[in-house]
Amino acid sequence: MNKPIKLTQPHLSTLQNQAYFIRDKLIDAHIIYKSDIDEDKWLLIFAKSLNHQDWEQLKFSAKNGNPSEDQIIFSEQTIVPIALKLKSVLGRPDLDTEALLCILYNACTDSELKAMGETADSIPPLPQAPNSYILELGPNFKYANKLLEWLWPINCMSVSRIQKLYNEHIKKARKGLSRAEVKERHLDVYPKSGIQVETIIEELVNGDYCKFSDNGKSVVITERGHHYMASRLTDDFDEEWQQWWGEFQHHFNRIPYKYIDDNWNQYIHLFSKNLSPEQAAYELQWGSCYKEAHEEVKFAIKAQLDLNIDELSNKRIILFAPSVFLTPELISLPVTDIQFDIEAPSWAIPDSSFKTKRFWPNKRYVAPYLRNTPSYKGWYAVIPDDLETDVTYFEITYCWSSKSGAFKTIRHSMAYHLQKNSKSPIDWLYGNASPSDEYSFNSVYCLTHGKPISQDEMLELDRIQSGIRSLEINKSHVLIEEERYLIASNSYECVYILT
Missing domain, CATH: 1.10.10 (Arc Repressor Mutant, subunit A)
Structure with a gap:
């Protein structure tokens, strides 16, 4: 499930020249052979790598493009997916992705290289044809x-x-x-x-x-x-494999938010089991828990943001799912005594107020929810994404306190870096809803389970290693500073919200 890469009519001749350059360099490196793929067949393959049906459909799309749009096809966000898709369309799991990327970089226009912070001198050299070949016959035994x-x-x-x-x-x-x-x-x-x-x-x-x-x-x-x-089970990727692989991709591409992985072993295994392409694609459908997660995200975003996730276009959304892990003696503390608030950019602050609840069997964990959507942990927000405010980094502070003073005030400052998924640029959901991952805590006891440990041992704890940069605990408060890198995902993979 990938959207076709957009282009315009004036850029079509440049793109066609890039396509021919890529074919020529693949032939020079003996990765493909001229006799197997003529220029017309190559244009079909290249168009499919840009998620178009064929070259004619790509040309038709270009005629309807916006002439004012910046004509950059190969970018930091697209060059890896294009390489993986090209490898996929060729049906060649043995094709070296790094070698293919080197060729794509060398095919880039000056504008594309500049947009990626590269120059003609900084990109990797073209791959060369091998000097010798090894005939692989398998184990002698x-x-x-x-x-x-x-x-x-x-x-x-x-x-x-x-x-x-x-x-x-x-x-x-x-x-x-x-x-x-x-x-x-x-x-x-x-x-x-x-x-x-x-x-x-x-x-x-x-x-x-x-x-x-x-x-x-x-x-x-x-x-x-x-x-x-891989070579033995596909008979060196023969015509039977190529036909099966082409039909398999047709069915597989209908599965939302699934992409061909760089490791093809699972696909070759399904082929070797004599499954039809349709049966093989069915084997790789999202499981029931992933579908359940998708439905929960879908309904929560509709309830909180009044958005349909099937119509998000280019929007990015983040799920904030903070939690606090309290010491054992607080397991019976009423949630009405536990207060939660945030200090955050305006776009991350929800319209509704916060309440708290014990969502998990382990009653030491407490999480916030919005008053108007009590069924959902945390809250969702639309990340600004325009020419002036393309957010890739921001800070938010989670503030936990007790009305009765049952535990120290906790200020948990999070610094988030947002990164696109290079393999699946259409992924749009950021965040982690696992209670065991980014939790705040009111005492060192929560990390050590009451066991005395040295400072060096403390630094080796998983919770500290996961991103905490600074920790201060005294008689009146707990201050936590943490930094996380969030890679874009999607609603199916957000299975932690079910725990």
Whole structure:
């Protein structure tokens, strides 16, 4: 689900020249071959990488473009998604993304480079054609092929678990076969005799298809192992794979806020299981909890901001979801005694007033909600985004206090940096609603669970490491200063709001 990149008629010839330049450099680097992709076919591929149906549809779109718009196609926000989409349209998981990005940077106009803070001298050089080629035939040890194929979808597993599960897998595969058939199919793998799992693992490690990790306790498939399996299962990305992949993308692109990941193992695995493209896309649909999160975000934004998330256009929205983690003796403190307020930019301040509530089973956590929308933790705000106020950094202070003085006043100053998702530029939702992540606290006890620790040990605590820059606790107040980088996400991935 990606919007077509806009362009205008005057820029069309420049874009076409850029497209041909990219094709030529891919051919020069032996990444694609001239005989496989002529210029017309390439224009179709290039148009699809810009999220257009084909080159004719792209030209039609350009005729209706606004001539006053700045003609920058490759930018900090688009160059990585374009590279990943181009790789996806080509159906080549083995294509080096970094090499492709180098070519795209070299195809940029001076205006595009300037907008990215680059010059012709600062961009990476073009990739060169390799001087030699290696024919990958796979492990020499036939038993290793079977274990590698079994482990490949999982990627990493402890040695002890491999021994247990793979022996069970092979035992089932031997059922009903004669001794000769077992030997012929390399199924004579046993826990204490014949070929043993540890011997096969050693062969895979020696061949650089796998490597040991966790001090030899686990096995991980290497880059060579992944490349070999991907090539073998797709028959070197043959026509059958290309046809399946094209149809799969058609179905997959209908799933909202899903994009082709840079690691294609899961897609190749689904292909190897003989699933149809439609069945494979269905396997990757958002699960029920993600759909539930989407619905909650949808209704909350409608209730609080009177906006439909399907019609947000270019708006960015942030979910503020602060919480406080109190010491155990305050577990029965009435929420009416717990007050919450904020010091923030005007755009982040909601119209409704705050109340507090214990939303979680752990009653030590308390969170604010808006008086007019009591079902939803926290609140949503539209982030200003225009020529004068394109907000990428702001500060907000969460203020917690007790009417009765049951706990110290807490001032939790948050500094937020907002970053777009380079892989999915259409993502629009910022924030984190997990109670265990950005919580305020009224005592060191909340971090140490009452255990005496040194200052050095305190600095190593996860909560401190997560972004706290300064902490002051005295008899009257708690002052917390924290800094966070928030990457744009979407309503489906906001599953923490369900906890």
